[in-house]
Amino acid sequence: MKRIVITTGGTGGHIYPALVTAEGLRADGWEVLFVGRFGPARDRLVSAGFEVEEIPARGFVSKGFVERLRASGDLLSGIGAARGLLKRLHVRGVLGFGGYASVATILAARSLGIKTMLHEQNVKPGLANRILGRIVRSVAITFRESARYFPSGKTVWSGYPLRPLSRASSREEACRAFSLEPALRTLLVFGGSQGAQAINEALMNMVSAFSLGEGWQVLHATGRGKSEGVSAYYKACGIPACVVEHISDMAAAYAVADVVVARSGAGTVTELGVLGIPAVLVPYPFAGGHQRENARVLEQLHTAEIIEEKDLKGGILRDKIFSVLRKVSSRTEAQKALQKEIRLDAVTRLVDEVSRVFGF
Structure with a gap:
């Protein structure tokens, strides 16, 4: 039976690529089960039709002695729980996407002789994947630069698994969906799955003191509980804007964007690369x-x-x-430059690597 466990944590940076990959594996005939620590993301996995099992897990980084002791206890408990699940599930292999819960599941799999592999989303791997990269059979990487962090000969450049962005509506249709004007240039602003207050404040300061000038409008995703104040500010400054807490249809948002201000998670960087949209990136300062x-x-x-x-x-x-608008004269030119660094068929490559490593 083609049955596989995907293990990961519950943040958007881990869940999104894991879910897209799971859907690709399911389409290829694999039965996919999720094991990890998912929090609110559990509902998203269940609604997508996947079986979900949770195990104890917490992070070690930047913790005091007591918290590290508790994390060690959770790791041991997590390994025990994962061993029990893997014995019962009779899986062919375990694919990890990072996060502390994946450490327990990968270690449990290794102790049972079950084949393992990883996907690393970022250029610079997190602590969990740096540790696990030494013991798994294969590490699929988003960016070629990541190969230097893992044992020689173990990596495969798969890219970052994305849902197709080519189904996006036209600019005119997308503008209508957001109540924007197609004739105006659009600044798209978002701060990741949780929003970013620092970006919100900088945009408000910019539009009040350093106007973009005429001919511009803004599509701004502020994060939960922040849209009302930001919207009122744009209105007071006379800036045409659509302000929401969260954008569910990112393909439509990218269709209206002339330039983007955002965090630089691996998914965002890949999407911008695929579409060739110029951007100003504000890296999250607490992500190692x-x-x-x-x-x-x-x-x-x-x-x-x-x-x-x-x-x-x-x-x-x-x-x-x-400055970035001057550098990028057209999306077409940007896309050509980025095609050498951004894989466009990551899901297919990951499914193929899973089949190779796990024996199908």
């Missing part, structure tokens, strides 16, 4: 440097500018927006 390394992929190809959050002020942000 992962997002800055991701952003550098686009910066080195001259399709993005980077601002550290500590330097995020309205005037600097405005200058960076117009």
